[in-house]
Amino acid sequence: MNIKITKYYYGDIPEEKSAGSTYQSAQDATTWPLWEIFIRSKQGLDHKHVGSLHAADAAMAMENARDVYTRRQEGVSIWVVESKYITASNPEEAGELYEPAVDKIYRHPTFYILPDEVNYM
Amino acid sequence: MGIIMENRLTNFILSIADTTLILAQRNAEWCGHGPILEQDIAITNISLDLLGQSRNFYQYAAQIIGNNATEDSLAYLRTEREFKNLLLVEQPNGDWGQTILRQYLFSQYQYLLFEQLQNNADEQLAAICTKALKEIKYHVRWSSEWVVRLGDGTAESKERMLNAIDELWSYTGEMFIPAEYEKEMGIDFNALQNNWSAKVKALFTEATLSVPENIYMQSGGKQGIHTEHLGLILTELQYVQRAYPNSQW
Amino acid sequence: MSIQNFEQHFQAQIDNEIKIEPKDWMPEAYRKTNIRQISQHAHSEIVGMLPEGNWISRAPSLKRKAILIAKAQDEAGHGLYLYSAAETLGMSRDEMIADLHSGKAKYSSIFNYPTLSWADVGAIGWLVDGAAIMNQVMLTRTSYGPYARAMVRICKEESFHQRQGFESLLVLSKGTAEQKAMCQDAINRWWWPSLMMFGPKDTESTNSDQSMKWKIKRKTNDELRQNFVDMIAEQIKVLGMKLPDNKLNWNEQRKHYDFGEINWDEFWAVVKGNGPCNKQRLAARRKAHEEGRWVREAAMAYTEKKKSKSSLEAA
Numbered sequence: 151m152n153i154k155i156t157k158y159y160y161g162d163i164p165e166e167k168s169a170g171s172t173y174q175s176a177q178d179a180t181t182w183p184l185w186e187i188f189i190r191s192k193q194g195l196d197h198k199h200v201g202s203l204h205a206a207d208a209a210m211a212m213e214n215a216r217d218v219y220t221r222r223q224e225g226v227s228i229w230v231v232e233s234k235y236i237t238a239s240n241p242e243e244a245g246e247l248y249e250p251a252v253d254k255i256y257r258h259p260t261f262y263i264l265p266d267e268v269n270y271m
Numbered sequence: 272m273g274i275i276m277e278n279r280l281t282n283f284i285l286s287i288a289d290t291t292l293i294l295a296q297r298n299a300e301w302c303g304h305g306p307i308l309e310q311d312i313a314i315t316n317i318s319l320d321l322l323g324q325s326r327n328f329y330q331y332a333a334q335i336i337g338n339n340a341t342e343d344s345l346a347y348l349r350t351e352r353e354f355k356n357l358l359l360v361e362q363p364n365g366d367w368g369q370t371i372l373r374q375y376l377f378s379q380y381q382y383l384l385f386e387q388l389q390n391n392a393d394e395q396l397a398a399i400c401t402k403a404l405k406e407i408k409y410h411v412r413w414s415s416e417w418v419v420r421l422g423d424g425t426a427e428s429k430e431r432m433l434n435a436i437d438e439l440w441s442y443t444g445e446m447f448i449p450a451e452y453e454k455e456m457g458i459d460f461n462a463l464q465n466n467w468s469a470k471v472k473a474l475f476t477e478a479t480l481s482v483p484e485n486i487y488m489q490s491g492g493k494q495g496i497h498t499e500h501l502g503l504i505l506t507e508l509q510y511v512q513r514a515y516p517n518s519q520w
Numbered sequence: 521m522s523i524q525n526f527e528q529h530f531q532a533q534i535d536n537e538i539k540i541e542p543k544d545w546m547p548e549a550y551r552k553t554n555i556r557q558i559s560q561h562a563h564s565e566i567v568g569m570l571p572e573g574n575w576i577s578r579a580p581s582l583k584r585k586a587i588l589i590a591k592a593q594d595e596a597g598h599g600l601y602l603y604s605a606a607e608t609l610g611m612s613r614d615e616m617i618a619d620l621h622s623g624k625a626k627y628s629s630i631f632n633y634p635t636l637s638w639a640d641v642g643a644i645g646w647l648v649d650g651a652a653i654m655n656q657v658m659l660t661r662t663s664y665g666p667y668a669r670a671m672v673r674i675c676k677e678e679s680f681h682q683r684q685g686f687e688s689l690l691v692l693s694k695g696t697a698e699q700k701a702m703c704q705d706a707i708n709r710w711w712w713p714s715l716m717m718f719g720p721k722d723t724e725s726t727n728s729d730q731s732m733k734w735k736i737k738r739k740t741n742d743e744l745r746q747n748f749v750d751m752i753a754e755q756i757k758v759l760g761m762k763l764p765d766n767k768l769n770w771n772e773q774r775k776h777y778d779f780g781e782i783n784w785d786e787f788w789a790v791v792k793g794n795g796p797c798n799k800q801r802l803a804a805r806r807k808a809h810e811e812g813r814w815v816r817e818a819a820m821a822y823t824e825k826k827k828s829k830s831s832l833e834a835a
Contacts, residue, residue, distance in 0.1 A: 180816040181614055182307065184607065201670070202604040203309055204613065206420070206819035207826070213413055214309040217316050218597055222677070241544045292582075299576050299585075302592050303569035304804065306812025308600050315593040319586060326582050343581045367815045423825065424818025431814070511580035511638050518696050520580035520638075520688075 183232055185211040187219055190227035197229050205230075280393060281335050282452035285345065286355035286493055288328035292346055293501070294360040294377060295321035296508055298370070306367050313413065317374065320406040327399045347512035351495070351502045355450075358492040359442040361501045368421050368428065369435040375414035376439060376471070380446050382407045383466050387458055415474055422478025432480055444488025453493070534735050539665035542608040550734055554664050555609045556625075557736065559616040562602035563627035565595045567620075567801050571635045572644060580638055587684050588641060594681070598674045605666040621806045623793065628652075630713050632795030639692055639699075639706035645685015647707070647714040650752065653678055654744045655718070663735040686755065693759045707756070708764045715779075716787045718745040746776055753777045 182204040188197035200219050205211035211230040219225065255261050298318035305311025329342035336345075359377055364370045385407060388400040421428040447464040472482050491497065511520070526545050533540065540546055569592045576592065579585035603613045619625035630648050635641065656678060659671040692703040719741040731737045749768075756763055767780035789795070 179820055180813050181612075182816060182820065201601055201673075202607065203600060204307065205309060206816075207823045209416055210309075210819070213313065213416075217312045218309065218600055221316075221593070221597065238543060241541070296577060299589055302576055302589060303566075303573040303596075304808040306808070306815040308566070308596055308603070310812075310815075312593055312596045312600070315589060315596070319589050319593070322582065322586050322589065326586070329582070346582055347580075366811065420819050420822040421815070424822040425814070427814050428818030428821075507577045510578050515580075515696065515698055518580075518699055519691055519694075520584055 182206045183234070185215075185230045186233050186236060187211075187215045188229040188231075189215075189219055189225035191225055193226060197227065200224075202233060208232075276455070277335060279452040279455060280396075281332055282355065282450075283456055284328050284332045284335070284396065286450070286452070288325045288332060288345070289354045289356035290325075290360050290377075291321045291328065292325035293354075293356045293504060294374075295319070295325060296504060297360065297362075297364055298374070300364055301370065310367075314370070317410055317413070320403075320410070324399075324403045324406070327402070331395055331399060343512065347509045351497060351505055353495060354497065354501060354505070355493050355495060356497075356501070357442070357446060358489055358498055359439065359446070361492070361498060361504060362439060362442060363500060365435065365438060366431055368431040369438055371414050371417040371421070372432065372435040373439055374410060375418050375474070376443055378407055378410040378414055379470050379474075380443075380463070380467050382411050383463050383470075384458070387463070388456075391457060418474055418480075419478040422475070422480040429479070432478070436480065436483060440483050440486050441489050444486075445490035445492055448490055448493075450493035531733075534663050534733075537735075539668060540663055541665045549730070550736075551609050553731060553734070553736060554667065555606055555611050555616075558602055558606040558609075558664075558667050558670075559611070559619070560626050560628075562599045562606060562616070563620045563625055564631065565599035565602060567627045567631045567805060568648075569595050570801055570804055571631055571633070571797070572641055574635045575638060575641050578638070579641075584688065591645070591681055591684065594677050598670075598677070601670040601673055602667075605664075605670040608666045609664075617809065621802065621809065623802065626791065628717060629787065629790040629795060630717050632790050632798045632801060633709070633713050634796050636709070637702050637706060639689065639702040640710065642685045642688035642692065642703070643706035643710040645681050645683075646689055646755075647685075647710045647752065648717070649678060649681040649685060651714045651717045651748050653682060654748050654751075658737070658739050658744070661735075661738055686759075689759055689761075693761060703759070704761050707759075707761050711764050712782060712786075713790075715745060715749070715782055716790075718742075718748070720784070720787075749777050749779050 183206075184202050185205050185208075186202050187200050189200045190197045203211065203214050203218055205214050208230060211232075212228060215228045215230055220228070295318045298314050298321065301311065301314045302318070303311065305314060325346070326342050329345045333340040333342055333345055357377070359373060362369075362373060364373075382404070385400040385404050389397050389404060391397040391400070418432070422432045423429070447460050447467070449458070449460050453460075468482075475482050489498075512518075527547060530540070530544075530546060530550075533544075540550075572588060572595075573592050576585065576588050579588050603616060606616060607613055616625065620627065630651075635644070653675070656671055656675050660668055660675055662668045662671065689703055689706075692699040722740045722742045732740070753763065753768060753770075765780045767778060769778050771778045790798070793799075
């Protein structure tokens, strides 16, 4: 694939125009692991994924999450989980995982037509 | 309220306002320079909390003083000798260890002091302190965790914490020596000191650090006799107000 | 599926406004462009804390001090959201920061200009954040999901930044003669650099534009710049100040403001590291990182100690 991107925008300044050189940083003893943060915005709602951050331990991840993601009273409850413990489904398997559900419309309440007298079922 | 009582209350409120302002100013020096982004945000948050507290106290003091005093005239137009903040909070940030130790030593003291003040006879003072207690509780928790992490982390971090204790300990004594204006405020300074010492000792033990003994204690901050650091802090803090007097910002 | 099929499927998703998510197949160049752009955006937020941070200790009132601290703190948060988004593409934050510190990765050149008076803080809020918002609003619709979501969050929080900047200048513009002069001087110095923030002119390249096709970007530099000029040219009337451009004129035919030529030599000089504060800004970031090393190391060492202790107790 031969795509050459030659037009540059704000926040996207070409590297070949830059002055420095590359150096590789290794993950070392100073690297804090990544945590995923979930916030319940108010009682009665689910926790929702809001992003991630780095922390040395769970207590710190919790406090960081409070400082980073609830500065404007966005939450009443926080979950933190180290990112490496999350198992994600593979998008290439999306077909076998989710498409079988497409023709099972009988799982949805609107499939059943009831007389008008039966309200709010 | 008698004039003497009123002066005492004003001075007491100003001393808390000054202490929280100066520590907010010091902590804000970390903004953009923290050891990692997440902690940059954390220390800045504490700075903002303290600044908010100081504004509440200045506003209350201004209200008592009257005479067109404002939070800004009190923070920006008083001199070094008029500032009554604790010596502890004007000490330089040093490294991260020194900053979080200073925060812990102060927050633990502030928590115990405000716990007493939330029942103070002066209702407005009590209300301001009650509101601040939630913030302070968090500052204690956050800074305690850091003291333990660094005390019991690496050999280097332990050494840095020992240096920080050495650097700061002699400024903790004056917290428990009542100034003239604190004497009638209904504060039990003995209980304050005993509780503080017990808490600090327990935390230091967890952090594998020890509490220094027989250290000569500095004092004077509450009476306006400061270390040389305060003059420089105020030079920066007050610069614009003094360079352009009588302006709105 | 063959590579061509993957590519077709990928482009079809984008054409149909379906977001690309971290584990989806994507062309390598799409991944790289996003990493570069998102990380540079993150670096800009972080380095951007420095010029404003320069005035935190001297803010002229307690209220202004609180606002400024809160704003700088927001920027740290925004940098964090953006590093998080870039990390989903497989580059660690440490690596991105190493690239910033080596000079390989760039950040917005505007932050290499000095803040010389209190009015600069207002001018940055109004002009620099104003220019950034034009770009950021567009980016809430960018094709890469985590980037778009980070931008939504950022835009929500940014709205106070520009307003506080303008309001702070408004107070100066109604103040003493010295304050007015301070205000005009700041606008004079920040106007052209803020126009440069939108990047080179569209005509500078005639090649096909992959970033637009991939909907990473949805408006061109010149479109955004024109929107910005049109907005500011009106707002400055409220301040009673002047923009330092004698070619600035309303063009009835175009229904836009015409404006003068940007000094592109200056633009590239600053990008290449010759701005007034390039060295100082990078040195400050490197110093913070280096001096934080023992802190980060000790925190991890403590965590490891606690883990091995609790596994001993469990055994």
